[in-house]
Amino acid sequence: MALNIPGLVSLSVFFMLTLAIGIWASWKSKKDQQNRNPTEMAMVGGRNINVFIGLFTATATWVGGAYINGTAEIVYLPSKGLLWVQAPLGFALSLIIGGFFFVNQMRSKNYVTVMDPLQETYGNVMGSLLFIPPLLGEVFWFAAILASLGATMRVVLNISGSLAIIISACTVILYTLLGGLYSVAYTDVIQLIFITLSLWVCIPFALMNSATESIYYTATHQSHQDPWIGKIEKQYLGRWLDDFFYLVLGSIPWQTYFQRVLSAALPGQARLISYLSGLGCFSMAIPSVIIGAVAASTDWNQTSYGLLSPLERGESAMVLPLVLHYLCPAYISIVGLGAIAAAAMSSADSALLSAGSMFAHNIYRKILRKEATDTEVLWAMRISMLVFGAGAAGLAFYSTSVYDLWFLSGELVYALLFPQLCCALFAPSTNTYGSAAGFLVGLLLRLMAGEPALGIPPIICYPACCLVNDTYRQLFPFKTFIMLLTLGTIVVVSYMATALFQRNLIPRRWDVCNIMGGTSTLMPLQQMEKQMGSSVVALEENQA
Known part of the structure; x- marks a missing residue:
């Protein structure tokens, strides 16, 4: 041709x-940029x-x-x-x-x-x-x-x-x-x-x-x-x-x-x-x-x-x-x-x-x-x-492999990022420990489910997993299952971490993510004294 x-x-x-x-x-954006970030x-x-x-x-x-x-x-x-x-x-x-x-x-x-x-x-x-x-x-x-x-x-x-x-x-x-x-x-x-x-x-x-x-x-x-x-x-x-x-x-x-x-x-x-x-x-x-x-x-x-x-x-x-x-x-x-x-x-x-x-x-x-x-x-x-x-x-x-890699990364966004975003916006009491646990659980479960397009065999075979043309395929809705499991992990681990630190079952000096800094109702003594001192100073200034 x-x-x-x-x-x-x-x-x-x-x-x-x-x-x-x-x-x-581009020229229009520069013209409109006056007094803008x-x-x-x-x-x-x-x-x-x-x-x-x-x-x-x-x-x-x-x-x-x-x-x-x-x-x-x-x-x-x-x-x-x-x-x-x-x-x-x-x-x-x-x-x-x-x-x-x-x-x-x-x-x-x-x-x-x-x-x-x-x-x-x-x-x-x-x-x-x-x-x-x-x-x-x-x-x-x-x-x-x-x-x-x-x-x-x-x-x-x-x-x-x-x-x-x-x-x-x-x-x-x-x-x-x-x-x-x-x-x-x-x-x-x-x-x-x-x-x-x-x-x-x-x-x-x-x-x-x-x-x-x-x-x-x-x-x-x-x-x-x-x-x-x-x-x-x-x-x-x-x-x-x-x-x-x-x-x-x-x-x-x-x-x-x-x-x-x-x-x-x-x-x-x-x-x-x-x-x-x-x-x-x-x-x-x-x-x-x-x-x-x-x-x-x-x-x-x-x-x-x-x-x-x-x-x-x-x-x-x-x-x-x-x-x-x-x-x-x-x-x-x-x-x-x-x-x-x-x-x-x-x-x-x-x-x-x-x-x-x-x-x-x-x-x-x-x-x-x-x-x-x-x-x-x-x-x-x-x-x-x-x-x-x-x-x-x-x-x-490398068109074919790139498309497959994009599809896998999109599934990771679904399994990892969507539940994290939902928790950050609608469950602000969740914390970094829950986020990290959810990330690890979602990542491992998705990778262990395999990816036929990339030649990755499944380690976990969910229900209805079957062999098609010498390749195992997951017919169970595993992507949504992993997403929900990630969501639940974030909420549960966040709650458990907060409860363990609040009740001093785990020493607070081990709180490397500092989740108790702004969420704890049991305030450390030094922090209470600092806030009380600030309040007294503010009251004296108002009276003066």
Whole structure:
């Protein structure tokens, strides 16, 4: 296949347009920066993002390349189908639950990152440990997005995937470095609009292609082999529920989400952004579902793709760009490619900014250099983004393993970070001992459950663990079970530690985490004398 010159030119124009908008947003942020904290401007937009921009950037954060490609792939796969497309509903419920329960707690205290309440409750050392899973998740996510974009460009444009990865990474890193959240938010607006228009323009051409049967017929008639509606077999119900709860609850404790809602001017606006973006996220899956159904209803031998189907060639993950390329006219498929590129970049910039913000604010400022100025923190964020972006681009060349690593790190965020965040916000009596115990229990149990995609065999076989193609698979909802066990461990160990120190069953000099400093009702004698002395002095001053 020859190089697709028109597609290459069109994509170059789109990249330059995105970069130009990012640079303009950077200029706008500097103009608005007067009398504002520069680090807050970069990390949360100076808490001045309006509802319209906030809605677009929050929706675009979730509607990435993996979202639209993955939705089409699952609908297309005979072993899955529409009933296994959980991300649209899962993400939508996640955003609604986040808006209802978490936004007020985070926004009312003017937190900057999702790590702030964790460090405030459990201390900087514990906070730095909890920082590792989301950091790995953001870097692996960025790498997986770049790898997916590179593979798509290789299919449609016939250019080197490595070149596509490098160009995409450089573009995203440049405008994110220049303008922070402002650049990310404003480029998200144009990217989301482009995704919506491009995919809906392509759908009529794909539906009317002579090689494609009616998707209504292929979904409802049992005579058609492998209807794309799919089914959930009884033995897989536990796994389906586990994945669903993982998407709903595990999508909350990410900086990419809180960066958007914390950038709103008022708590009410933050909640509204969260609710509306949930609806937007759900609706953005509709074009991908239709394209997946078209792919399942197509006789690929009647197209220039050839005799074997994408499933038989092992190219199911590329089914969306394949539909755009082989079932749509050339000029339409180019538009669709722009949608995929826009979706990838809208998530990649969010992941990069989130990783840099957490490192600069929670690690550099609060642990490494507590006396750092705002300018120094800003430069720490920029340098860390450059390092994380370069590392992710390097990892993107190992696409399959990177995606699996991201999935595992996302499960660690669900098992470890979600219960920690819930306890920090809603059970402030929990302490560092409980947090550390919960972290250790959750980490060990998740790693011992194994990971088939990475070739890690399970040490613990939960109920319904079975051997499939020489690989053990956990069909029990173990991810949610581990999350609940972590939550219970944090609460129980925190209560026990407090009780043991209060009753002097453990000497207070062994309280290395100093949990009794502000929570104990049995105050040490020296502390009581100090407070009584301060009260007497204050009373004498008032009388004088």
